[in-house]
Amino acid sequence: RSNAFEVLALDGVSTGILQFYTAQESADWLRAISTNISDLTLQNMKMANKCCSPSDQVIHMGWVNERLEGTDSSQLYKFKFLALKGSSFYIFSTPPVSTLDWVRAEKIYNLCEVLFKIHKLWLADDCWLQANLYLGIHQDFDLEDQRPYCFSVMVGHGKSHYFNVELGSELAVWEKSFQRAIFLEVQRTGSKTYMCSWQGDTLCFTVDFALGFTCFDSKTKNVLWRFKFSQLKGSSDDGKTRVKLLFQNLDTKQIETKELEFQDLTAVLHCIHSFIAAKVASVDPVFIDNQSIARKYMYSN
Template sequence: MQELGPHPPTKTTIALLYDEESENAYDIRLKLTKEVLTIQKQDVVCVGGSHQGRNHRTVRLRRQPVGGLGLSIKGGSEHNVPVVISKIFKDQAADQTGMLFVGDAVLQVNGIHVENATHEEVVHLLRNAGDEVTITVEYLREAPAFLKLPLGSPGPSSDHSSGASSPLFDSGLHLNGNSSTTAPSSPSSPIAKDPRYEKRWLDTLSVPLSMARISRYKAGTEKLRWNAFEVLALDGVSSGILQFYTAQDGTDWLRAVSANIRELTLQNMKMANKCCSPSDQVVHMGWVNEKLQGADSSQTFRPKFLALKGPSFYVFSTPPVSTFDWVRAERTYHLCEVLFKVHKFWLTEDCWLQANLYLGLQDFDFEDQRPYCFSVVAGHGKSHVFNVELGSELAVWEKSFQRATFMEVQRTGSRTYMCSWQGEMLCFTVDFALGFTCFESQTKNVLWRFKFSQLKGSSDDGKTRVKLLFQNLDTKQIETKELEFQDLMAVLHCIHSFIAAKVASVDPGFMDSQSLARKYMYSS
């Protein structure tokens, strides 16, 4: 077996998991490998000694003459959040126990239950509990981020000399409380048989990336989540809304997760192509968002899975995972009879650019609010508008449509359509080598033939009739040929595909020079 080189390193970062219902964000750690995105949450685990057997920990603190209990708290029932330890001061009483951590919810103080107590009630209990205080705590894995300091932040003490406290600010219990004696008390220190605890990141959710999709938009809206996105696995598992502390972090992680999904998709394509004939290979596939038609839609975009395979362009609601799934596509179009068009993306924050692909069929008027959009126009004027999450994905779709179409044109060589003019049934052939030929359907008698280079223009009524303007090589005069087709758009798109493929075969660099999506990629 060929060695493919070392696996890419595991990527990690500290981020937030945002809950849209409560509008709270929770500290998490993300771990990205080639195939899986793992969500980790912090928990306190016993690493030695005699474990108490429950998630609760009961800790005895001795108030120190300087520093008091050595901790601060936030929260309270009046704000529907628990009272949580928000700071632990180094080398003071709480820190010396080795059993208390930022993020611990306070359950009892000297045997008094305080789960439903207000912030002020817990502050009063702790400050007036005497020199020896016993508290029972449990680590709150999903404590709202505002209850805790950012990880690694120093914790300067707050000035609470006025005696007032707020549940959303630290109440410092490092000050002296009302003790029964002025004699110095021994520090709180663990003994050998006491359990030892550590705060660790533990795996809580794994999102497989094969055939997964990414969404930066709030479901059912056009609201873009800045510095945030969601990863949804093929089996329906969701990462939840992942928020990042900076725009750069959000962009880096969006690109990294997208790159891993793209690499796994390429592997799936290679596996699928082993079961397909050379003329029916998968060129590209992946998730997009399709714009819904009609003003009554509750949401404007919905996820779709697109594939370019052999002679066809497929639209699925879910990815094909077996050879039998290809027959259940929602829509299937012949590649030669569709027009791919990049039509909007951001060059800068508020600068839009209208980009045209190929040789300039008439412009279409789009009013999409999302960047990175493209359309696929099929026969009878049927149009699909799609959006992708990244400019790099847009460039890949553009290049893949070109490649798949050109391969199909060269593979088939020609396409023939029935047409009519002045009541006579005719056949019209577009041939990669010969150009355009019109002949009688019954006798096969050729009426006229022109090369691609002789086509100088065209016009149509947008319904069934088209005028093709050819230059006679001998007389240099323009000859007009009028024809009528049942599906005019399919024929025009086919002409477009064959001409573009012919140009690309003569000058491979020409089509790349027309790609504004790729120009944007290179410039940025």
């Protein structure tokens, strides 16, 4: 029902279903309550950051609904508390209160190896806008449920978490916060190296914010090849372990194909995406804002 909602406390106590005369009145109250919850969460975030080092600050945190996995649970959601802090993306069943709570999260993922993706926006004319922000990434979600403001966070080994928030403004904040948190982590990290193999040889593949891509022998440390981010012209993968990277040779202008195998290919592809996005953002900060589908539509409606 568009004219009703429910408020739940941390201890599980519910207000019951609050029903209003009109959908607009319900929406006004929902927005007011959500704003108050966000303000209190922001206060807690600022207090937590006083005890954290500059490299381990909380960028954003808040409540979402997570769709549970399973063949018969496509419509079943559960409340989760998400946080972007330092180098990690956290998923909690209840908000962290003490320092120890942060290591007790249900899931912790490195920010360089996740991919944020918006799926649905509910527009003013009651039409769905299905937004694929990042081309070339396979979408395998069943989006038949009628919840608006949906996004997913793709993680390693091809797994994903599918979330929903109550307001379009919340979706816009999560989108911007993920972009900022990943950008900061890429700059802090500088580079990430992954073990890989090709034709029986054990190699190391490094993604470096300053240098681009480097592949070297894991034993001798001899550099086999190196390319800048701008030289990457395309890629393809088998969805399992193997990827082909297409680079343009600056001297010959010819395309060179480099094929590698990784244990967690998804994490590596997400890392490449994070570093390239951060590189583009560092050169053209306006680019990220122009790519923000959530903010573009939420604030114009």
